[in-house]
Amino acid sequence: MKEKDLLVDFKKHQLVLYAEKNDEDIGPVQTGSYMARNYLDEFHYLMGNLEKSMYEKLQNGEISPIYLYMTLEELTVSELAARVQIPLRRVKKHLTPKHFANIHVYELKRYADVFNIPVANLFQIISTRQDSKWRMSFIDEEEMAKPATISQVETNNAFVVITKPELNKP
Amino acid sequence: MSIIPFNHVMAAHCESGTLTALLNHHGLKISEPMVFGISSGIFFGYMKTPMLAFPSVITRIRPGHIRKNFAKRTGIKFVTKKFRNPDKAEKELDKLLEQNQPVAVQVDFFYLDYFPSWYRIHINVHFLTIIGKKGDNYIVSDCYHPQIAEISRSALRKGRFARGSMAPHGFMYYPVNVPHQLDFNKEVIKGIKNTAFNMLKIPLPFLGVKGIRRFADKIVEWPKYARDTEQLAHEIFKINILLEDQGTGGAGFRYIYASFLREAASILNKPELITLSKRLLDIGDGWREISLFAARMAKNRDLNNGRLREMGDMIREKADLEEVFFKELKQIIA
Numbered sequence: 289m290k291e292k293d294l295l296v297d298f299k300k301h302q303l304v305l306y307a308e309k310n311d312e313d314i315g316p317v318q319t320g321s322y323m324a325r326n327y328l329d330e331f332h333y334l335m336g337n338l339e340k341s342m343y344e345k346l347q348n349g350e351i352s353p354i355y356l357y358m359t360l361e362e363l364t365v366s367e368l369a370a371r372v373q374i375p376l377r378r379v380k381k382h383l384t385p386k387h388f389a390n391i392h393v394y395e396l397k398r399y400a401d402v403f404n405i406p407v408a409n410l411f412q413i414i415s416t417r418q419d420s421k422w423r424m425s426f427i428d429e430e431e432m433a434k435p436a437t438i439s440q441v442e443t444n445n446a447f448v449v450i451t452k453p454e455l456n457k458p
Numbered sequence: 459m460s461i462i463p464f465n466h467v468m469a470a471h472c473e474s475g476t477l478t479a480l481l482n483h484h485g486l487k488i489s490e491p492m493v494f495g496i497s498s499g500i501f502f503g504y505m506k507t508p509m510l511a512f513p514s515v516i517t518r519i520r521p522g523h524i525r526k527n528f529a530k531r532t533g534i535k536f537v538t539k540k541f542r543n544p545d546k547a548e549k550e551l552d553k554l555l556e557q558n559q560p561v562a563v564q565v566d567f568f569y570l571d572y573f574p575s576w577y578r579i580h581i582n583v584h585f586l587t588i589i590g591k592k593g594d595n596y597i598v599s600d601c602y603h604p605q606i607a608e609i610s611r612s613a614l615r616k617g618r619f620a621r622g623s624m625a626p627h628g629f630m631y632y633p634v635n636v637p638h639q640l641d642f643n644k645e646v647i648k649g650i651k652n653t654a655f656n657m658l659k660i661p662l663p664f665l666g667v668k669g670i671r672r673f674a675d676k677i678v679e680w681p682k683y684a685r686d687t688e689q690l691a692h693e694i695f696k697i698n699i700l701l702e703d704q705g706t707g708g709a710g711f712r713y714i715y716a717s718f719l720r721e722a723a724s725i726l727n728k729p730e731l732i733t734l735s736k737r738l739l740d741i742g743d744g745w746r747e748i749s750l751f752a753a754r755m756a757k758n759r760d761l762n763n764g765r766l767r768e769m770g771d772m773i774r775e776k777a778d779l780e781e782v783f784f785k786e787l788k789q790i791i792a
Contacts, residue, residue, distance in 0.1 A: 289743055294708070301577065302604050303703065304470045306491070306713035308739065314717035316490070316707075318468055318604075323703045323753065327695065330757050331576065334692045361568070363580060366508040371580075371622040401616065404569060442612070 291317050298325035335360075336430075343413055352388035353410040354379075357403040372398040397446060406440050406449040414438050417456070432456075461590030462558050466599040466606045470707030470714050473524045474499060475601035476562045476585040481534075483560060484636035495718030496645045497527040498652040500711045502780075504664045504673040509623045512683055512693045515673055515700055517710035519656065521583035521624060522564075525631065527652070531645045534633055541628035544619050548611070551588060551596075551630065560589045560599070564626040565617030570600070572607035582624045588614075602705060646722045647791055653715075654788035657780065667784070670777035674770045678763060687759060694756040698749035709742030709749075716742065719787075730790050734783065741779050748772050 291307040298320025307317045342359055345351045358368050365383070369376040374395055381387035382395070393407075400407040417434040437456055440449040464483060469475020474494040481488050494500070499518050506513040519527075529536050541547035554561050567573075567584040590597035595608040609617075618628045657666040664672050684690035700710070707714035716738040723731035748769065755765055 289708070289713070289739065289746065300574065301703075302468065303602070303705070304468045304475075305702075305708035306470060306717045307708070314491075314713070314720050314735070314739070316468075316470060321703055323698050323749075327698075327753055327757060328576070331692075331695065334688050334695075335576075337688060361580060362511050364509055364511050367510075367580075367622050370509070370625075371620065373621060402620075404616070 294319055294322075296320040296322045296325055298322075300324065301328075346413070349385050352383055352385050354388060354399055355383040357399070357405070357410075358383070361403060363402075368402065371402045374398065393447070406442075407447050408440070408449060408451070416453075461592070461597050461606075462555070462560050464560055464587070464589040464599055464606075466589075467601065468604060469601035470494075471499075471518070471705045471711070472585045472601055473521060473583075474714075475705075476587055477525050477528060479587060479599065479601065480560060480562055480633055481636060484633055485638045486534075486636050486640065487638075488640075489717075489721065491714050491718035492642065492646075492721055493528055494524065494711070494714055495653075495722060496531055496642065496649040497524040498649050498656060499524050500653055500715040501656055502666060502669045502673075502710070504669045504676065506664075506676075512696075513676065513680065515669075515697070515710075517701065517706060522629075527649070531648050532640060534636055536631045536633050538629070538631040544615050544628065547618060547628035547630070548615065552591065554632065555588065555591055559632055560587050561630050561632050562587050563614075563618055564629040565614070566620035566622075566626065567617075569613045569617035569620070570609060571613055572598070572600070572603060572609060580620075580622070582620055582622060582626055584617075642725050646725055650722065650787060650791045654784050654791070657784040658788070667777050667781045670780060671774060674773035674777060677770045677773065678766045680766065681761065681763075687761065690761050691756040691759055694752050694761065697752040701745055701749040709745040712738055712742030712745055728790060734787055734790070737783060741776065741783060744772070744776055744779070748776070 289307050291309050294305050294307045294317055296319050301321040301324035302318060303321055304316045304318050306314055309315050339360060342351070342356045346353060346356050358365070363371070365379055366376060369379040372379065382391055396407050396410055400410060417432070417437045435456055437454050439452050439454060441452065442449055465479070467479065469478060469490050471494065474490050474497070478488060478490045478493045481493070501517065501519045503516040504513065505516060525536065528534070539550065551561055562585055565584050565586065566580060566582045568578045568580045570578060586598050586600040588596050589599050589606070592608065594611045596611065596614050598607045598609050600607055618626050620626065660666050662668070680693065681690055684693060702708060716735045719731045719735035719738065723729055723735065751769060751772065755761060755769070
């Protein structure tokens with residue numbers, strides 16, 4: 289493929305491809321991602337729908353928060369069990385609301401660390417924008433439009449964050 | 459602590475890009491395609507395991523083996539370390555930075571918060587170079603990021619010590635006693651021979667050219683693994699991402715390998731390799747058509763059996779072309 293055919297104007301996602309240069313040599317070309325420019329909206333749509341349906345099931349008591357984050361972060365049960373270092377049989381139980389109720393606090397912390405969220409987020413749904421440090425925000429433009437941000441600051445206590453609502457500047 | 463002067467550039471692939479940048483830093487002039495080719499980086503595998511949420515494809519050799527193969531074939535020594543204790547890993551990293559030694563580390567990509575959240579996935583085999591420390595943040599040269607970035611101590615620790623498949627265990631490395639010049643003749647030949655073997659001779663039905671054929675055969679079964687049409691669409695989209703977007707240099711590493719063959723032609727004085735390089739570019743264009751086809755299918759939710767068979771046929775054609783290609787490559791080098 290020629291260099292001119294690969295170049296895409298998309299600053300949000302840059303990558304390096306190899307292409308035939310003008311002098312018929314092959315070399316690296318820094319370009320925007322064709323996939324991201326043309327299909328990122330579709331990706332956000334699919335993941336956003338998944339997120340909505342998962343949160344509905346969570347609120348209806350059909351799934352546990354562990355199941356929700358495992359699904360959103362595209363982990364299998366086996367991979368999650370390996371990452372949290374909890375036996376597979378026990379992780380499978382934690383996917384259900386009934387057995388989630390029996391979870392130990394240290395297990396919550398392990399899950400939260402793998403999911404990269406504060407432990408508190410396993411017990412709440414934050415409906416306004418969160419700082420991007422914690423949450424995989426699937427639809428950036430929608431998040432940015434929300435009037436307030438919840439920021440959660442780590443403390444020296446691994447189980448505790450300081451939660452601060454902040455008004456977004458217009 | 460300060461920042462080590464380091465020439466940050468974006469690269470096609472994290473493992474070969476990080477290795478190339480470190481070798482260049484130590485004075486060896488070498489390109490990423492040359493590192494990739496000497497290491498026999500190009501490959502194909504069709505993967506379906508309990509650790510993967512969905513069947514997937516790989517288009518390069520096992521992570522970590524680009525550096526291992528390069529070291530074995532060139533004789534360049536690398537200091538490599540793994541750690542059980544994150545505190546010890548951090549102490550060692552800080553000590554090396556104070557000695558002005560940039561260090562490559564292996565991390566789970568998910569914790570790299572200098573990338574947008576939608577871009578981050580759990581994959582334990584990303585490589586980047588740490589080039590300094592500023593307060594509680596580390597300074598990073600990540601070849602997937604346009605500029606030098608910063609990462610907090612806690613995020614780096616999580617990334618370096620994530621568990622699961624191919625867990626990093628705090629892995630770090632840096633080269634020592636790097637020559638400023640190397641005659642790549644023997645290394646290139648070994649690299650090409652090993653590549654041909656990997657693509658043609660491994661006796662497992664999901665690896666090499668056989669792996670491409672398995673992918674062609676199995677794609678029609680993907681609907682049975684998906685919970686609904688939307689998940690299937692998402693997974694079909696990923697074919698494009700795996701081939702084009704996730705650090706392959708385009709067309710599942712076929713373009714960067716074509717670039718390596720161009721350089722190899724000059725080193726080995728074999729102009730036939732230039733012809734093969736052009737053929738591989740064409741094969742790569744075919745893979746790119748497949749990935750665009752996949753993206754259109756997924757976007758339009760045009761995921762019926764007929765469409766999947768059509769994609770299977772396109773993939774099977776690539777298997778045939780690559781089988782002929784790698785056989786010819788093997789003959790030229792023999």
